[in-house]
Amino acid sequence: MRESKIERDFCKYATKSGCIAYKFSSPARRGVPDRLIVCPNGVSFFIEFKNETGNLSVMQLREIQKLRDRGQRVYVCDHKGQAETILDLELTGAV
16 A cells, blocks of 8 residues: 555544644655644654555654654554554553
């Protein structure tokens, strides 16, 4: 499945769950995660979407590590349903 389809389907699910799924981009910093998810329970986290054969670039790995070093949760999702499962866990506090 295409990365864009996985991301689009997730964004619909997140919106129905009461979350905001911001498209996250930083012109000055390449490699930032695709989405910043803001949940109604006050939880926020980042998601990088890949297709099943996609790999993270060195820049993406570096940016993800910078965010994690600062206490941020960052997930890499590469198949349909994975991001939805993570969102459900974040919404219930199971993460």
